[in-house]
Amino acid sequence: MSPDSAADLMQGPLAIAHLGLDDVINGARSSGVPVTQVEFQPPAGGDPKRLRKLSELYKPKIAKAIEQANQQALEKLLAGQPQLIGVGVARELIPDMQADLFLHAGPPIEWERMSGPLRGAVIGGILLEGLAKTPAQAEKLAAAGKVSFEPCHHHQCVGPMAGLVTSSMPVWIIEDKNSGRRSFCTLNEGLGKVLRYGAYSPEVIERLGFMADILAPILSETLQAHGPVDLKMLMAQALQMGDEGHNRNRAGTSLLIRELAPAMVRLKRDSSDISRVLEFIHSNDHFFLNLSMPMAKCILSGVEDVPFSSMLSVMARNGTDFGIQLACMPGRWFIGPAQDIEGLYFPGFSKDDANPDIGDSTIMETVGIGGFSMAAAPAIVQFVGGTAEDALETTRRMGQITIGRNPVWTIPQLGFAGAPTGIDLQKVVEFNLLPAINTGIAHREPGIGQVGAGLTLPPWECFYAAFDAFYEHCRH
Amino acid sequence: MSPDSAADLMQGPLAIAHLGLDDVINGARSSGVPVTQVEFQPPAGGDPKRLRKLSELYKPKIAKAIEQANQQALEKLLAGQPQLIGVGVARELIPDMQADLFLHAGPPIEWERMSGPLRGAVIGGILLEGLAKTPAQAEKLAAAGKVSFEPCHHHQCVGPMAGLVTSSMPVWIIEDKNSGRRSFCTLNEGLGKVLRYGAYSPEVIERLGFMADILAPILSETLQAHGPVDLKMLMAQALQMGDEGHNRNRAGTSLLIRELAPAMVRLKRDSSDISRVLEFIHSNDHFFLNLSMPMAKCILSGVEDVPFSSMLSVMARNGTDFGIQLACMPGRWFIGPAQDIEGLYFPGFSKDDANPDIGDSTIMETVGIGGFSMAAAPAIVQFVGGTAEDALETTRRMGQITIGRNPVWTIPQLGFAGAPTGIDLQKVVEFNLLPAINTGIAHREPGIGQVGAGLTLPPWECFYAAFDAFYEHCRH
Numbered sequence: 001m002s003p004d005s006a007a008d009l010m011q012g013p014l015a016i017a018h019l020g021l022d023d024v025i026n027g028a029r030s031s032g033v034p035v036t037q038v039e040f041q042p043p044a045g046g047d048p049k050r051l052r053k054l055s056e057l058y059k060p061k062i063a064k065a066i067e068q069a070n071q072q073a074l075e076k077l078l079a080g081q082p083q084l085i086g087v088g089v090a091r092e093l094i095p096d097m098q099a100d101l102f103l104h105a106g107p108p109i110e111w112e113r114m115s116g117p118l119r120g121a122v123i124g125g126i127l128l129e130g131l132a133k134t135p136a137q138a139e140k141l142a143a144a145g146k147v148s149f150e151p152c153h154h155h156q157c158v159g160p161m162a163g164l165v166t167s168s169m170p171v172w173i174i175e176d177k178n179s180g181r182r183s184f185c186t187l188n189e190g191l192g193k194v195l196r197y198g199a200y201s202p203e204v205i206e207r208l209g210f211m212a213d214i215l216a217p218i219l220s221e222t223l224q225a226h227g228p229v230d231l232k233m234l235m236a237q238a239l240q241m242g243d244e245g246h247n248r249n250r251a252g253t254s255l256l257i258r259e260l261a262p263a264m265v266r267l268k269r270d271s272s273d274i275s276r277v278l279e280f281i282h283s284n285d286h287f288f289l290n291l292s293m294p295m296a297k298c299i300l301s302g303v304e305d306v307p308f309s310s311m312l313s314v315m316a317r318n319g320t321d322f323g324i325q326l327a328c329m330p331g332r333w334f335i336g337p338a339q340d341i342e343g344l345y346f347p348g349f350s351k352d353d354a355n356p357d358i359g360d361s362t363i364m365e366t367v368g369i370g371g372f373s374m375a376a377a378p379a380i381v382q383f384v385g386g387t388a389e390d391a392l393e394t395t396r397r398m399g400q401i402t403i404g405r406n407p408v409w410t411i412p413q414l415g416f417a418g419a420p421t422g423i424d425l426q427k428v429v430e431f432n433l434l435p436a437i438n439t440g441i442a443h444r445e446p447g448i449g450q451v452g453a454g455l456t457l458p459p460w461e462c463f464y465a466a467f468d469a470f471y472e473h474c475r476h
Numbered sequence: 477m478s479p480d481s482a483a484d485l486m487q488g489p490l491a492i493a494h495l496g497l498d499d500v501i502n503g504a505r506s507s508g509v510p511v512t513q514v515e516f517q518p519p520a521g522g523d524p525k526r527l528r529k530l531s532e533l534y535k536p537k538i539a540k541a542i543e544q545a546n547q548q549a550l551e552k553l554l555a556g557q558p559q560l561i562g563v564g565v566a567r568e569l570i571p572d573m574q575a576d577l578f579l580h581a582g583p584p585i586e587w588e589r590m591s592g593p594l595r596g597a598v599i600g601g602i603l604l605e606g607l608a609k610t611p612a613q614a615e616k617l618a619a620a621g622k623v624s625f626e627p628c629h630h631h632q633c634v635g636p637m638a639g640l641v642t643s644s645m646p647v648w649i650i651e652d653k654n655s656g657r658r659s660f661c662t663l664n665e666g667l668g669k670v671l672r673y674g675a676y677s678p679e680v681i682e683r684l685g686f687m688a689d690i691l692a693p694i695l696s697e698t699l700q701a702h703g704p705v706d707l708k709m710l711m712a713q714a715l716q717m718g719d720e721g722h723n724r725n726r727a728g729t730s731l732l733i734r735e736l737a738p739a740m741v742r743l744k745r746d747s748s749d750i751s752r753v754l755e756f757i758h759s760n761d762h763f764f765l766n767l768s769m770p771m772a773k774c775i776l777s778g779v780e781d782v783p784f785s786s787m788l789s790v791m792a793r794n795g796t797d798f799g800i801q802l803a804c805m806p807g808r809w810f811i812g813p814a815q816d817i818e819g820l821y822f823p824g825f826s827k828d829d830a831n832p833d834i835g836d837s838t839i840m841e842t843v844g845i846g847g848f849s850m851a852a853a854p855a856i857v858q859f860v861g862g863t864a865e866d867a868l869e870t871t872r873r874m875g876q877i878t879i880g881r882n883p884v885w886t887i888p889q890l891g892f893a894g895a896p897t898g899i900d901l902q903k904v905v906e907f908n909l910l911p912a913i914n915t916g917i918a919h920r921e922p923g924i925g926q927v928g929a930g931l932t933l934p935p936w937e938c939f940y941a942a943f944d945a946f947y948e949h950c951r952h
Binding site: 237240242251254255257259263265266271272276278279379387388415416 | 713716717718726727729730731733734735737738739741742747748750751752754755757758854855857858863864888889890891892
């Protein structure tokens, strides 16, 4: 603005658009001058130490190293070719699996700090494995340290909600076509009272029996007959059909059924068992989630160990803590408290019943699906009373904190732009913008199950802790 | 604008925004005054006679009768409850079906005026029915008047593209839950060389044999075991999953497979036949179109005979003519020439190979699906190089020429607004706005098949003819 026009401006009545702290402008405001406050947050939450670190990371030499590392991580992410190749049993497939080892969602946690739904799932798992006969006995056993707990992520596994994996459970086998790298996930149990939401009643255990005895063998034989299924392409098609791949998996599940049914029917198997399997999958629109999650894990395990990359390789919650990992420091957790969820509740339940955020399913957002691809699923905004425009806006916003776009996972609603992919820790901190997460809601007590679904955010704590560690990593 | 401010306006340099005929403003333009021409067309294409008729129809007494009739027609349309109840054989089910009667798409037409793809389909139908042994014999037979031709629509039938129905063909049976009113359609043959696109080679006839001998009986038994399928709900779900229900039917086909597969597997049938049926449906994303078309016909046959209603009850093309019918004058055709299609062509084909618009599938647009629900299927705009915004705009525009919205068929991308439903002839003429149609493109020669897909419009002739007749109808 030239001095002249600034002078011109002051000739009219004074009005102020203010960007900054309230206190600075309160004098003008109290004199009756109209003040419009511009929404603004300084970078890095305005913390002077973090701001200084951020500036350091922008020095040309370091910035260039980070940029190159992130491009390398992005290339690795986009090069992933995850295929569904089979179904097997956890103890025979998962690295270092043991009879008394219980894998769970999220970062490491001991029994004492476990939330209700995770405890409920552990009780169910102990009953399933025959280590105890009653829930009370099972709880005593767990509290006495008679079983070990480790995160799924430490064993190339992911699990939705409680994410419990025990040695006898059937698991999907996902393999990267190029590297042979594998990941695993249990099969989705369906809706209502299910182990992953912390329910362990006889119907839950009985259903797990059907899954191990009938569902898994039939799927295993079907895949042997059919050959590998390209999950990345299936996900791409589902995004064109209104799935965002986390809270909505109706298209993915439908596409899986039509892909596998012809081969399944040809099996030398009792036709009523095959029918039951098809009915079981048909009755559960989230069946595909337990395939897309290990697909995402298989892709993201390929970006581990890229020094100087600020890309996230893991986001996961155990119902108590939210943990993240970085591509440059594989295996190291950065932790914060699991958050509440904004959502819609099933009839008879409310926010008071809800457990904080739980599950490994945030691997979907970590790879660019779920909240990041919200624009693909305008129907999902019904969950939270939003609009189709909100869904577009969420995906646009996530584009600010990601390293690139996935050209295979395109979103028709955004002119076939690729899904925003590869969360950049540095951008999250700089823009004060947390990853948007879609998720289910578990009851806080063990034994009950799902009570709703909605949207949430990770805690800042884990991002700030990761940022401090990333800063140290880059300095050395 | 007050006189003062008008005077103020004239003090600055002159610029003109002009709405009307070029000639009026050419004087100013040649004097160097900048002129912005506003896009404008007078109502009813500016034809003085039609304008006068339009004014007559707006006289309170007639306008009220039309308004009430249209609301009644809309209620009837929305009350439709079309269900898929079975599969049977044309000669046993279709009213007044005969061994030598060949039903075809669109308004009535004799052999001499038939386009290539319709002729090709007739040749194929004659071969299929064993009335001739070679295509040359079949052609001679058809030319000699040895078979009769009538529109599908005269027999509660609809057929995509050539729409040929012969007496031995299997047909879907759709029944309105409340009235018992029925409609029929053949089963979709798949892609490539198929009868409906005018191909009649041995592979085409062989496939029709498989459909009659294996596909249809298995589907018939499956539906007996499964019970009726609510097609209106299935269509509603498909709209939430990226189908617009005419050029894209991937979701509808997927949902049908997962719905029927469990019951199909339980049939006492050879498992390799069941597998072949599932594979056949899986291999053809348009399989659902032959269900949604008779669904639409079943709904729209419920709005026939509503005096004074300007709602369209039929739009259909035979490849030579485009015909429409009105709810107030059931059975009476208004005709114009079938139009060219703007679209994408399969490799090796171009616009020169294309037959004009053909098929009864415009019944989808007539009921509010297809071009009218384009907003639900942003992926479809790839066909014509458009954007997701174009898709939204098409549905918004069609809202201007429809009588209401269908609350069951909601479009997430437009804030769950209902599909614009019930085309209003009077609004089409008044706003100079033709219904948007999505469609496949057939080769103009018999025997070749599909060469592309795209968008088109009906000819004005049939709308103007219908409007003149509607005017006479309302005056008496």
